[in-house]
Every structure is written in structure tokens, then in C-alpha cells.
Amino acid sequence: MTRFLSALLVATAALPGGAAAQMSPFAPDTLLRPSGGPRIVMLGTPGEGVAALRLAVPLREGPAEAGAGEILRDLAVHRMETLARPVGVRVSVSRTPWGVAYAVEGAAADFEYLAYLLREAVAEPNVTGPRFAEARLRLRAAAQQAMETPEGLLLRRLRAGAALGLPPLGGTPATADGLDARMVRSVWRRSHQSSTMTLVVSAPVVPEVVLAATRGLGAPEADARVPIDAPMLHRDGPDAETLRVYFGEAFWSAPVDDPHGPVAALLVARHLQGKGDGFELGAHLWELPDRWVLAVTGIAYPRRSSAMHAAVSAALSGTMATMDSEKVARAVAQLRREIMLRGQTAGGLVDVVGRAMEFGGDPMAMVHQLEALSAVDLTSARSYLSHLLEVGPVRAEVRP
Amino acid sequence: MRWSLAAVLVVLAWTHAPAAAQANEYGLSAVHAHADQTAVAVALRLHAGSQDDEDGREGTAWLLGRVLEAQAARALADLHSGAAVTVSVERATTLVTVLAFPEDWRNAWAAVDSVLFAADVDPVVTAGQRAALSDHLAFEAGSPVRDFETEAYGLLADPGSPFARPLRGTRATVANIGPDDLVRYREAHFRRALATQAVVGPLPPDTAAVLMPPDSAPPPASAAPLDSVVTHAAGLAWVTGDRRTQMQDVTSTWMAVAYPVPSDMPRTRLELIAHLLGEELDPTPPDPDRYSVGVRIEETPRGPVLVVEAAVFPEATARWEGRITNALRRLADEPVEEGFFRWRRRRFRTARLLEEAHPAAEAARMTADLLRDGAVRDLGLEIWGLDAAAVRETARALGEPRIFILGPDLGGSAS
Numbered sequence: 001m002t003r004f005l006s007a008l009l010v011a012t013a014a015l016p017g018g019a020a021a022q023m024s025p026f027a028p029d030t031l032l033r034p035s036g037g038p039r040i041v042m043l044g045t046p047g048e049g050v051a052a053l054r055l056a057v058p059l060r061e062g063p064a065e066a067g068a069g070e071i072l073r074d075l076a077v078h079r080m081e082t083l084a085r086p087v088g089v090r091v092s093v094s095r096t097p098w099g100v101a102y103a104v105e106g107a108a109a110d111f112e113y114l115a116y117l118l119r120e121a122v123a124e125p126n127v128t129g130p131r132f133a134e135a136r137l138r139l140r141a142a143a144q145q146a147m148e149t150p151e152g153l154l155l156r157r158l159r160a161g162a163a164l165g166l167p168p169l170g171g172t173p174a175t176a177d178g179l180d181a182r183m184v185r186s187v188w189r190r191s192h193q194s195s196t197m198t199l200v201v202s203a204p205v206v207p208e209v210v211l212a213a214t215r216g217l218g219a220p221e222a223d224a225r226v227p228i229d230a231p232m233l234h235r236d237g238p239d240a241e242t243l244r245v246y247f248g249e250a251f252w253s254a255p256v257d258d259p260h261g262p263v264a265a266l267l268v269a270r271h272l273q274g275k276g277d278g279f280e281l282g283a284h285l286w287e288l289p290d291r292w293v294l295a296v297t298g299i300a301y302p303r304r305s306s307a308m309h310a311a312v313s314a315a316l317s318g319t320m321a322t323m324d325s326e327k328v329a330r331a332v333a334q335l336r337r338e339i340m341l342r343g344q345t346a347g348g349l350v351d352v353v354g355r356a357m358e359f360g361g362d363p364m365a366m367v368h369q370l371e372a373l374s375a376v377d378l379t380s381a382r383s384y385l386s387h388l389l390e391v392g393p394v395r396a397e398v399r400p
Numbered sequence: 401m402r403w404s405l406a407a408v409l410v411v412l413a414w415t416h417a418p419a420a421a422q423a424n425e426y427g428l429s430a431v432h433a434h435a436d437q438t439a440v441a442v443a444l445r446l447h448a449g450s451q452d453d454e455d456g457r458e459g460t461a462w463l464l465g466r467v468l469e470a471q472a473a474r475a476l477a478d479l480h481s482g483a484a485v486t487v488s489v490e491r492a493t494t495l496v497t498v499l500a501f502p503e504d505w506r507n508a509w510a511a512v513d514s515v516l517f518a519a520d521v522d523p524v525v526t527a528g529q530r531a532a533l534s535d536h537l538a539f540e541a542g543s544p545v546r547d548f549e550t551e552a553y554g555l556l557a558d559p560g561s562p563f564a565r566p567l568r569g570t571r572a573t574v575a576n577i578g579p580d581d582l583v584r585y586r587e588a589h590f591r592r593a594l595a596t597q598a599v600v601g602p603l604p605p606d607t608a609a610v611l612m613p614p615d616s617a618p619p620p621a622s623a624a625p626l627d628s629v630v631t632h633a634a635g636l637a638w639v640t641g642d643r644r645t646q647m648q649d650v651t652s653t654w655m656a657v658a659y660p661v662p663s664d665m666p667r668t669r670l671e672l673i674a675h676l677l678g679e680e681l682d683p684t685p686p687d688p689d690r691y692s693v694g695v696r697i698e699e700t701p702r703g704p705v706l707v708v709e710a711a712v713f714p715e716a717t718a719r720w721e722g723r724i725t726n727a728l729r730r731l732a733d734e735p736v737e738e739g740f741f742r743w744r745r746r747r748f749r750t751a752r753l754l755e756e757a758h759p760a761a762e763a764a765r766m767t768a769d770l771l772r773d774g775a776v777r778d779l780g781l782e783i784w785g786l787d788a789a790a791v792r793e794t795a796r797a798l799g800e801p802r803i804f805i806l807g808p809d810l811g812g813s814a815s
Binding site: 025026043044045046047048049050085086087088089090105106107109110202329330332333334336337340341343344345346347349 | 434435436437438439441477480481482483484499501602684743746747749750751753754756757758759760762780
């Protein structure tokens with residue numbers, strides 16, 4: 001057993017990064033790669049007596065399968081909450097741009113139970129009961145709702161333009177109708193393979209315990225290896241009715257771990273504050289699997305429509321013209337604070353580190369992102385915004 | 401095999417040694433080092449609250465808290481450190497909490513300490529915060545929730561006690577408060593020597609010795625020793641129970657049931673009782689007649705009090721009053737099977753662990769422990785030490801309840 005384990009263990013010294021980076025609480029203590037099992041990343045334990053685990057499952061949907069991950073998320077939440085409530089464990093399931101993440105947090109003394117909850121979470125979903133029909137209804141209602149409001153429709157069009165054919169995570173009303181039990185089970189079998197998962201652990205336990213507790217996760221080896229290549233179902237419906245003009249521009253940049261994206265979004269949002277003269281302005285930042293999308297939107301009654309269009313189109317150049325070192329430093333400080341606040345508990349730490357790892361798989365991703373964030377300055381922020389402007393935006397509009 | 405191994409490896413992971421209290425310029429301080437924490441939390445509990453407001457200037461402590469929080473946030477923003485500060489004003493104390501990155505928490509705390517004790521009170525910030533508070537009070541004027549709160553706090557203290565006055569004052573009293581009043585309040589009541597401080601995070605063991613910012617002034621000679629803070633004597637806050645009702649044309653009924661607790665009651669036991677009562681009264685799925693229900697422990701001038709508050713459908717008032725009092729009676733009288741008790745204790749422990757996983761929450765609790773007991777509890781050990789007999793004993797030791805009910809007149813159902 002000891003020999004087997006030593007073959008799996010990768011000492012911290014072998015991790016990339018300098019000594020300071022390895023001392024960061026966001027840096028892993030231990031990496032494990034058991035044969036056929038999930039990749040395991042063990043972190044320190046920020047609070048005493050608390051354990052947290054986050055299991056990330058990569059999931060790519062074919063166009064006709066859009067929304068299947070959301071249904072899997074919905075079904076897992078119900079299953080986990082039912083089991084977690086009696087012992088007071090916290091559970092959550094989130095759909096990320098790269099897959100589905102299952103998380104549990106509770107007393108370290110309940111570690112076995114936490115691991116059991118994760119096994120249940122990624123087990124084959126019951127797609128024959130009423131819960132499946134309810135989940136599909138909820139998915140459809142949410143997708144329909146997004147199409148029925150002018151703002152939802154605008155954002156959807158902008159995202160579609162910037163995401164280059166990537167199906168929306170929440171699907172569309174048509175794909176929701178087309179998602180039957182067979183398709184959802186097929187997506188689960190294809191995606192929930194133990195060997196593709198990544199488990200991030202913060203718990204006062206030794207690696208042997210984690211290895212033992214995570215055997216037999218997920219689906220057996222599946223036949224279907226790629227998403228169903230059928231085209232996305234479309235159905236024409238009435239456009240959202242509106243009295244006002246909704247207009248937006250979306251800019252994108254890669255890669256998604258470049259901290260300039262959030263810094264730029266924050267600077268643009270602050271620049272837009274108070275700029276709406278008879279109209280509304282907003283800034284949105286979306287994380288796609290490979291890129292950031294920064295969208296600037298405006299809403300105006302027709303008589304102020306021209307001014308609103310001009311304000312939206314001038315948002316990035318205006319931000320560039322007015323920003324200074326102080327504004328950039330404050331934006332960087334705010335983003336660092338948000339990461340620190342999110343990572344202050346065991347549950348938050350595994351979430352921050354696990355999510356950063358989902359893009360690219362680097363266990364030190366969060367450490368590197370923090371370093372890169374600290375290095376953002378006026379020059380680099382200007383250069384980033386210039387690049388966005390050079391590439392140019394995608395535009396969308398919803399009119400009365 | 402694998403399960404027993406896991407059990408051995410994780411058992412009693414929370415049995416760390418309690419943080420030792422040390423005396424320094426802040427009165428009492430304690431440090432709890434967590435090597436892998438991403439943030440350092442510093443909490444300072446000042447022995448100054450709304451009960452110290454001058455007559456006619458109720459709301460001074462609250463407004464000062466808002467102003468200092470805004471000024472401290474500005475000072476931290478100037479450091480570009482990413483640290484965050486909150487100031488929470490209560491009736492008897494004011495809690496200041498700073499969360500900072502490990503590499504610059506000392507600078508962050510020094511900046512906040514300087515604002516709290518030395519910086520000029522900014523008249524522009526004061527005017528802005530006063531206007532916001534006044535607007536908020538205007539919005540709440542006539543709210544039955546505020547009427548209920550005022551009366552419910554009246555249960556807990558002597559008639560006319562400043563403890564029961566509105567925490568945020570009234571529009572009339574807030575209008576009387578200017579920067580000079582805030583300065584005067586701070587000079588009179590913000591005493592480092594009467595404060596308790598706790599620091600939680602990835603800290604070296606000698607942190608306690610260097611908690612004070614180097615340029616801080618020494619404590620004033622007139623500062624009272626810390627042990628004068630806890631003023632209530634052993635015994636119960638009151639001996640005789642009471643029940644009052646107030647009819648008002650509202651659509652819900654609010655009720656408060658307050659039990660006096662012996663002041664020498666171990667705090668962890670009392671917290672377990674509060675947790676058990678909360679679970680009894682608000683199970684999943686919830687009672688359809690309740691809008692909200694909560695259980696808390698109040699530190700009053702006369703001693704600790706266990707308070708249950710509920711907002712319910714008016715027709716369910718009598719049933720809910722009985723439900724609350726019977727729940728406590730059952731805890732006192734009915735024997736609990738040991739296995740069932742251990743399960744409930746496990747839930748209590750998990751809830752506390754998750755709550756205190758936030759370093760700021762742990763630091764805040766540590767300052768309260770220091771202020772009340774002069775020492776920080778080792779919660780892990782204390783919770784494991786609780787048994788079913790202790791629950792019964794604690795429930796039996798509570799005094800007669802004082803009950804206040806505010807609701808519509810339904811032909812006698814509320815009285």
C-alpha cells in the first residue's frame with residue numbers, strides 16, 4: 001500500500017512556482033493521480049475541524065444537448081440536499097463554463113459522509129421519475145423567460161455573437177423540449193467518468209483516506225465518447241415586446257485566466273456610473289470556456305436612443321481616456337479582496353482553487369492568477385482595452 | 401478497513417488548545433493561528449454601545465459607527481491592500497472587524513485603529529451618514545416591526561433603562577447629532593483598556609505581543625480595569641415572569657418569549673439549548689403558520705437572557721405561544737435517548753464549525769468570550785463534553801419567561 005501510494009504522490013516541491021507561491025494557501029499540498037480515478041488536489045485546511053470537497057466534472061454538450069448539464073445539476077441538488085439535511089452538511093452544485101461542480105462542506109469528523117454525498121451526487125441520475133420532468137420544466141421556463149424579456153433577449157444575442165456557436169448553458173426552449181431521458185443519461189455516461197474528474201480537498205486527513213473514500217465515483221467506462229452532433233433545435237417564437245430600445249456591444253479576449261478581463265470590467269462599470277443621461281447603462285462580464293466577454297449595454301426610450309448608442313459605443317474609449325494608476329490600483333485591490341473573502345473558509349477555498357483549475361487544469365492556477373492580478377497596472381490595462389477595441393465588438397439590438 | 405482508518409485519522413480534529421488571553425493596551429487579546437487561512441481577521445469589541453448615548457441624542461453610537469466605518473474603509477482603500485472593515489454597533493458593545501491579506505494585515509489594522517481612536521470625525525461623511533440614517537428612520541416610521549422591537553427589548557431591562565432605547569435613535573434625536581457629539585462620545589466611551597481583541601489567521605506565535613500599532617497612545621489613566629465591564633451579579637435577570645399583549649391593526653402577530661438565564665451558566669450549554677429550541681420550532685418543512693422564528697442569547701445589564709421571537713399568522717398566536725413554552729418544557733422534563741442526543745449534538749457541532757469557518761466570525765466570538773469570561777472557549781472540547789443530562793439541567797435552570805405579544809384583535813385570541 002505504501003509503495004502504491006508513493007508512486008501516486010507528487011510532492012509539493014515538484015509543483016511549479018517559487019517558494020513564496022508554494023506557501024500560498026491557494027497552492028496545493030499534495031497531488032494524486034490514481035489509476036482510473038479522479039485527479040486529487042489536496043489543499044491546507046483554513047478552519048479547524050472543517051472539511052470541504054469539490055468535484056469538477058468536465059461536460060461538453062452537443063448543440064442538441066444544450067441544457068443537459070443544467071438538468072444533471074438540478075437532479076443532483078435535490079439528491080444531495082435530501083441526504084445532507086439530517087447532519088447539517090452544506091452542499092451545492094454549480095454549472096460552470098467547463099462542466100458541473102459538486103461541493104460539500106461539513107465537519108471533518110464527517111469526512112466519510114461527505115465523500116458518500118459526492119458519490120451519490122455523481123451517481124447515475126434517476127431520469128424516469130417525476131423529478132426529471134420537473135427539472136426539464138424548470139429548464140424550459142428559465143430559457144423561455146430569457147427570450148421573453150428584451151434585456152434577456154439582448155444578452156442572449158450578444159452572447160451568441162461572441163461565443164461563436166457555443167450552445168447556451170441553460171439551453172433554449174426548443175432544446176429543453178428535446179432533452180429526453182435517453183439523451184440526459186447519455187450525457188451523464190459520457191461526462192461523469194471518474195478518470196476525467198478533478199477533486200479538490202481541504203480536510204485534515206491523509207491522502208490514503210481521500211483515495212479510499214473516492215473509489216468508484218461516477219459512471220462506468222462509456223461507449224459514447226463525443227457529444228451528439230445533431231444541430232441545435234430552433235423554434236421561432238414571438239420577439240419580446242418592448243417600449244424601449246435595448247442596445248449592446250460585446251468585446252472578447254482570450255485566455256479566460258487573464259485577470260485583465262475582470263479589471264477592465266470593473267473600470268468600465270465605474271466609468272459608466274452616473275453617465276446615463278435619460279437612459280440606463282450597464283457592464284457585464286461573462287466567462288466562456290476559452291475567453292472573457294465584456295458586454296456594455298444601454299436602454300433608452302426612442303427619443304434618447306441616439307445618445308444611448310453613443311454612450312455605449314464610447315464606453316471603452318472613455319474608460320481608457322479617464323483611467324489612471326489610482327483607479328487601476330483600486331480595481332486590483334477590490335478583486336484581490338473578493339478572492340480573499342471567497343477563499344477564507346474551506347468550502348470557499350476549494351471552490352476558488354477548483355474553479356481556477358477547470359480552465360487548463362493547472363493546480364497552481366489560482367496562485368498564478370493572483371500573481372498576474374497583482375501585476376496589472378495602468379500600462380497593461382490600457383493595452384488590454386486597446387486590444388479589445390482593435391478586435392471590435394459584436395453588436396445586438398432589440399427595438400420596439 | 402478503510403472506514404475505520406478514516407475515523408481514526410479525522411477524529412477530534414477540532415481539539416486545539418484554546419487561545420490564551422493576554423493583557424495588553426487593548427485590555428485582553430487572544431490569537432488563534434490557522435496556518436492555511438487566506439485572510440487575517442482582527443476583531444475589536446469596544447465596551448461602548450447605544451446604551452451610552454446621551455439623552456436626547458439617541459443614535460449617536462450608531463451614527464459614529466457608520467461614520468468611522470466609512471472613514472476606515474477610505475483609509476484602507478488608500479492602502480490598496482484589499483482589506484475590508486465593518487463596524488457593528490450593538491446595545492452594550494461595538495464590534496470592529498478587519499479582514500486583510502496575511503502580508504499586510506498589520507498595516508491595515510494600524511490604519512483602522514488610527515481612524516477609530518485618533519482621526520478627525522469628517523463633517524462631510526457625518527452629514528451624509530446622518531441623512532441616510534434619517535431617511536431610513538423615516539421609511540420605518542410607524543412600522544409594527546419597530547414597535548415590537550422597542551417593546552420586546554423593554555422586557556429585558558429595568559423600566560427606563562438606556563439598554564432598551566432604540567438602537568438607531570429616532571429622526572428627532574438623530575437630527576440633534578453633529579460631529580462634535582460624535583467626538584465627545586468617542587472620547588468618553590472608546591477605551592482601548594476596556595476593549596477585547598482577537599486575531600485569527602496564519603500568524604506567528606508571537607503575534608499577541610505585537611498587536612498594538614507602534615504609534616498608539618497609551619491607555620488613559622482613568623480607564624477602568626476590564627473586569628468592571630461585566631456588571632451583573634450572579635443570579636437571574638428577573639425572578640417573576642410577565643405577560644403583556646398589545647393590540648394593533650396589523651396583519652401578523654409578533655411574539656417574544658424571554659427566559660432569564662443564571663449568569664454563571666456555561667455559555668456552550670446555553671448555545672446548545674438555543675440551537676435545539678431553534679430546530680424544534682423551525683423544522684423542515686416549516687410550520688405553515690409561521691412567517692419567521694429565531695432564537696438568540698442577549699447580554700442584558702442584569703444578565704443573559706434566552707429570547708425566542710416569532711412572527712406568525714394571527715389565528716395561530718395562542719398555538720405558537722404554547723409551542724414555544726412547551727418546547728422548552730420538554731427539554732427540561734423529557735428524557736432524551738442518548739443516541740438521539742448524540743445526533744443532535746453532532747448537528748449543533750457542525751453548525752458551529754461552519755459558522756466559525758469564517759475567521760471574522762470566530763474572532764468576533766472570541767472577543768465576546770474574553771469580555772464575558774476573560775478567556776476564550778475551546779468549543780470543540782466543550783461541545784463533545786455536553787450530554788443529555790446537561791441539557792435538562794440547563795433548561796430547568798432558566799427562570800420564568802416574560803412574554804410580549806403584538807398583533808391584531810381577533811376577539812380575544814391574542815390575549
